Amino acid sequence: MTVSVDLANTPSTTWIDPANDITAKIIDKIHEIGPMLREQSVIADEKRVMADHAIEAIKETGAWQISTMQRYGGFEGGARMLFEVARTLGYYCPSAGWVTVITNGSVMLANRFSDAVLDRVWGDAAPSMGMASVFASPSGKAVREGDGWRISGKWPFGSNVMHSEWTVNIINTEEADGTSTGVGFALLSREQYSVEDTWYVLGMRGTGSNTIVVDDVWIPEDQLIPFERMLGPEFEADPNEGFARHQTPHLSMATTIAAPSVGATQAALDFVRSKAPSRGVTFTTYATQAESGAFRHGIGAASAKIDGAVLLLERSADAIDQYARGAVPMPRELRARYRGGLGHAVHSITDAMNDLMWLHGTAAFAERSPLGKLWRDVNTGTRHATITAPVNYEVHGCGLLGTEYIATKL
Structure with missing residues (x-):
């Protein structure tokens, strides 16, 4: 599978990130190990776990120490940093992006324990500890x-x-x-x-x-x-705490857990468009897919769905980081709005992935098809309980109407 990395390598917007120079360096390192990750993705799918050496290579990029506090050697980075890193990993290996979000998200949860506990955990540990x-x-x-x-x-x-x-x-x-x-x-x-x-x-x-x-x-x-x-908002409202504890863990994890599926769908788009100049359209007079107006329309629409999802997720990540720089918790109705945006984003990603399967043709359903594997990963990842569209639409609706929220974790 040889594709352009343009979509994965270019952020959709310029963002405010407490460590954006570090983010760019991590992403560059991920592209360097990208071919290895893509090969290992197939093996990981068969063995149902990633290889140890692939995990170590990811750690060496710095991707697993994004949420670790600076005092323990981490970057103490934000949701946008994790989103961009995880979607780049997801471009090569969706599972790599997923476990990267989970380890950093779990650190966000651990950061809410006392200083004594954190010293116990990270005293002799590497900042990239899983x-x-x-x-x-x-x-x-x-x-x-x-x-x-x-x-x-x-x-x-x-x-x-x-x-x-x-x-x-x-x-x-x-x-x-x-x-x-x-x-x-x-x-x-x-x-x-x-x-x-x-x-x-x-x-x-x-x-x-x-x-x-x-x-x-x-x-x-x-x-x-x-x-x-x-x-709860205890840490988020404490002016004596820093960025790591001001960051809301649940909305951060919900926002960033969508990132690997975004990266995977971007990889699927690149794969389909790379094959279009050489694949025909069965039972038509088109010599190639690229000559078909219907195909061009379809791939343009799929790309727009991906872009729209990215913008919604970046909006959520940026707001999380902006609130984490202060000591005022994000209002519940705003959290609910971003939850609705998350649901819509993953719905759009899934639609785009399904569209790309239609566009490429039945070859995508071959057992060894890289596109088919991406389709399975995206359709599984976007069903995670924190980002599933129906629930998040209703959470947003609760905020719009001022009714009791159906979720205790916002």
């Missing part, structure tokens, strides 16, 4: 025991768990007498959890999103924090 997290639905149970918590449970599906050293899991909490105390987030080290092989899916197979299993493990008190401390 992390996983599951924060969609509470699972398992944490029971208070002494000055800590006794934890057991299973959490599907933990993207990047195969290359993680820590994981942050949403969990039901209760006192020693069994009294429920709500929902919290537990931070566990690699020796405290095992992995159950459950990731058998059609797309994004290389993410290795298996089930995290914790069996009767004790953690200290400060490695579990309540829901509101993790996803």
Whole structure:
């Protein structure tokens, strides 16, 4: 598969980024390892996990230390930085972009723990240390025991768990007498959890999103924090905190988890247009697809859908970063508006990907077709619960109408 990298290499707009020079350098390094990532993408799809050497190559670009605080050697970069890096990775290997978002997003969650916990986690660790997290639905149970918590449970599906050293899991909490105390987030080290092989899916197979299993493990008190401390506005409103803790983790993860599918669809567009001058249109007089007015119309429309999605996602990422520079939490109705934009963006991406499959023809459905693999990855990735269109449209509608929000995490 030989295509131009113009779409992946050129941002749609000029953005304000706390580390935009570093972003450009990371992206340049990704293009250097791009051919290797594209080859490894096929192997990762077959093995249902990315190869260790591919992960190490990604780490060496700096992509896995975007969200790590500067005091631990990270870039403390923003949502726009992660979006641009992840969509570039997604251009070559959607799973590579996905696990990069997950490890950085998990670090965003970890950043909400106390300084003492963060020192414990990053004291002797590299800034590119891998992390996983599951924060969609509470699972398992944490029971208070002494000055800590006794934890057991299973959490599907933990993207990047195969290359993680820590994981942050949403969990039901209760006192020693069994009294429920709500929902919290537990931070566990690699020796405290095992992995159950459950990731058998059609797309994004290389993410290795298996089930995290914790069996009767004790953690200290400060490695579990309540829901509101993790996803509430406490840190975002504290003028004494810095950029990393001002950044809203849920909207950031929702915005950036769409990036690998954007990059994959841009790769699909480049693939289809690269083949158009040599592929014919069966049962017509057209010698090539490029001569067909219908084909030219279709590929132009698909490209516009991708561009529109990119602009909506960049709008969300830029707003997240702008609010993170201050100490005023983003209003809920604005978060809801961006959630609606996310839903529309991934809907447009999926439409564009499907359009490109129609345009290229039935060869796209060959088992070894690179276009078919991209189609499976995009149609899987855009169904993630945080970005799925129907729910996000309704969240936006709640904000427009002033009704009660259907989601607790905005």
